[in-house]
Amino acid sequence: MSAAQPWGFTDDRGTELGAARVPERVVAYVRAGAALLDLGVTPVAVYGSGHDGPGYDPAKAGGLEAAGVPYLGPGRALDEELLRELRPDVIVDVTYDGKSPYALDEAVADRLGVPLVALSVGNELTLPEILDRFRELGASLGAGAEAGGATGSAAADSTGLAEAEDFLRGVAGRTGLAVLALSGAGPDQVHLARPQAWPELARLAALGVRLLDPGPGPGANWLTADWGRAAELRPDLVLFDNRFHAVPPYETPPGTRLAAWNPETPPSPAAYARFFRELAEALAA
Template identity: 45%
Template sequence: MTEQSGWRFSDDRGRRSSAPRTPRRVLAYVQAGATLWDLGVRPVGIYGSDHDGPAPDRAKTGTLPLEEVDYLGAGGSLDVERLLSAEPDLVVAVSYGDGHVYGLAPETAKHLEERVPVVVVDVGQTRSFDEIGERFTELARSLGAAQRTDASRDLTAVRERLRSLAAGSADAPRVLALSPAGPDRAHVARPRMWPELRVLTALGVRTVEPAEGPGANWSTLDRSDTFALRPDVILTDVRAHAGSLDALRGSDDRATPVVPWNPEPLYGPRDHARFLGLVADALEAARAS
């Protein structure tokens, strides 16, 4: 779209945002901001959710140049004036399938949208990783980002590598994703509920599914029941509010390959390829042990 014809984008709530010219000062939820950066759009600022603190969680920021991007805070510290202090001409937010702006109080989101265009991308469980990634790509291109064919080639190559590693073996390594909750328990992910874990399953990776029970996204297990699932590779939540895997497993299981995992994944091809490459390395290490 040319500058002369203005800028328009329909978000995942079905709302159309518009501006006389392509927005240049993008404020984004941290996950959206890091994804847009990987796709060629540098935000002027990012903000977090109630899970975040006064400093950005580096597990969520990917390769964002934090020395060049303002972090405006998170949760209760955010109000409309604080968000507008970055002088954005567009805000990019996420939702989890309900259309609500994640990370902002409803009144804050309402009053923000009265002052600046807000685009919401649905990152909920009903959509595949690729579908979410494509929506971010469409948004980035509308903001002037060029297509990165090299990044797409790298992603295709690492997916093929994973598919090859996972193929044709009944004793393939068992991959368990979890979020440590202290030395005595863990929140074990249900892979079908997480877009990035569904990618692994679709590629043939043997992801471990905890037994049915309470918890839609996680099954909370004590330490012994967690390791009774016999993981050969562990994907561990490395967000700042997660517990320590070392504290959870103590002196046991030191040889198990570990992959840092952000349950709020970044949907750009470089960041996704980086994660899949780490999983592939861990599978190779598990097979060699």
């Protein structure tokens, strides 16, 4: 795709976006930016969410920091003048509700006169559908164009993900271990994930991983409880949130295995292939 061609894309809010040429200078929320980098589009800069600090969270950075992509800090506190100086052609964020961008106030993009793409990462889409949408956006932005087209790379990534899923399916079927996904909030509090509320956890369940549900109580995505509740569920393996703002597990039954989980894994086949392989290895250990 040539940058001289007109560009159009409809995001997951149903917003139709367009430009006179294919955007070349992409600024993105860190999760979206890491996915685009995996897909062959290198952002000129990325920003974080309200959970993020002034520097990269290693769990969320993917290959961005190694690629030298600047991090601008949390999106809600962005220096608009600095953003303007970057001359973005498009801003890419995510949405959990299908209505609003997650990490950046849309008014910022409006003031800069820059289209803002918001792609869904909520549970109204399956994980394969989420990955497809990011592929579509990457392709529209010319992913792989310098290497003669993205088709070969996309096929290789898809093959790698399929292989990782097959590996995990086989291990999960052999071991039958019970898995609890959670995010630590401190010594007295933990957020226990409801598996069907998270596309990647729902995908794990579809692959045969025996995920534990925390049970009834308030909260659509998480049940907030004490660590004793997590122990009562008697998981064989705990998937713990490894983002910077979360804390490690405080209390689990003796012998419980641990594996890292980033609830904001970049929505790319390569990133999820790594996660699925690491989980399979933890289950098989």
